Amino acid sequence: MGRIEGKVCLITGGGAGLGRADAIRLAEEGGKVVITDVNVAGGEETAQMAGNDAIFIKHDVTDEDAWQKVLAQTASHFGKLNVLVNNAGIVVVKTVESTTTEEWRRVHAIMTDGVFFGLKYGIGLMKENEDRNSIINVSSTAAFLGYPPFFAYAAAKGAVRSMTKSAAIHCQQSGYRIRVNSIHPGGIATAMVRQAQAEGGTTPKPADGGNAAPPGPGLGDPEDVANTVLFLASDESKFINGAEMLIDNGTIIQP
Numbered sequence: 001m002g003r004i005e006g007k008v009c010l011i012t013g014g015g016a017g018l019g020r021a022d023a024i025r026l027a028e029e030g031g032k033v034v035i036t037d038v039n040v041a042g043g044e045e046t047a048q049m050a051g052n053d054a055i056f057i058k059h060d061v062t063d064e065d066a067w068q069k070v071l072a073q074t075a076s077h078f079g080k081l082n083v084l085v086n087n088a089g090i091v092v093v094k095t096v097e098s099t100t101t102e103e104w105r106r107v108h109a110i111m112t113d114g115v116f117f118g119l120k121y122g123i124g125l126m127k128e129n130e131d132r133n134s135i136i137n138v139s140s141t142a143a144f145l146g147y148p149p150f151f152a153y154a155a156a157k158g159a160v161r162s163m164t165k166s167a168a169i170h171c172q173q174s175g176y177r178i179r180v181n182s183i184h185p186g187g188i189a190t191a192m193v194r195q196a197q198a199e200g201g202t203t204p205k206p207a208d209g210g211n212a213a214p215p216g217p218g219l220g221d222p223e224d225v226a227n228t229v230l231f232l233a234s235d236e237s238k239f240i241n242g243a244e245m246l247i248d249n250g251t252i253i254q255p
């Protein structure tokens, strides 16, 4: 019996990086996984890697109509939705002065609007079932920091952190069996971090062997995030709601 046996999980941006690791880990523990992404080849590959009847649906999280279709497809294929991981994201390495209006709007379309649509329509579907349900919003340590090279990114992740808390309390006050939490990874070894480093953003360098073993902060592995997502998806975390979970090996609380 897996830790989330039979729960239906939707992961946005699951065609690579953290979303892929989440999909594989959730499926390993019995989750029925729907992977969505604009990257069709990556998404289909993740579905194959995850197994356990995982499916891929092409989905741009900025598209409100597409959200409704993806959730309807999830319900018709697996019968319900229990876990939503709002993971899709991009990074733009620009300061407040160099960010263009177009870049600002693109970052917010994906990470602010995308999470808003996921919450709005995901809650609408989840509240229909009698199970315990969980929404996990992927924010970042950037939500807590003055982070000059990641101006629009940090602003969007701050919005994700805030939306999480209002949605969590809304669900509770409405009597829905839906918890909403945010996770805040630091530097994790994915293509996004490689891009940020190549474009001059200051992100942690890998510790020995790229492995963030204590004590040094270093870069984490996608599995470090996936194991946290699994815990929040499962009923093991049933008393954790509206919380913000750092996954950064103590990086941002250092004096």
Ligand SMILES: NC(=O)c1ccc[n+]([C@@H]2O[C@H](COP(=O)([O-])OP(=O)(O)OC[C@H]3O[C@@H](n4cnc5c(N)ncnc54)[C@H](O)[C@@H]3O)[C@@H](O)[C@H]2O)c1
Pocket: 012, 013, 014, 015, 016, 017, 018, 019, 036, 037, 038, 039, 042, 059, 060, 061, 062, 087, 088, 089, 090, 110, 138, 139, 140, 141, 184, 185, 186, 187, 188, 189, 190, 191, 192, 193
């Ligand atoms: N890697 C890190 O160090 C790190 C740290 C903190 C937070 N995060 C967050 O974790 C999430 C995943 O990041 P990652 O490192 O795996 O990045 P990644 O670039 O490896 O993967 C992101 C995925 O999102 C998809 N995506 C982009 N735009 C999309 C859209 N409009 N609709 C649907 N899918 C879209 C991409 O195709 C890609 O498959 C992001 O929200 C990111 O901000 C990452």
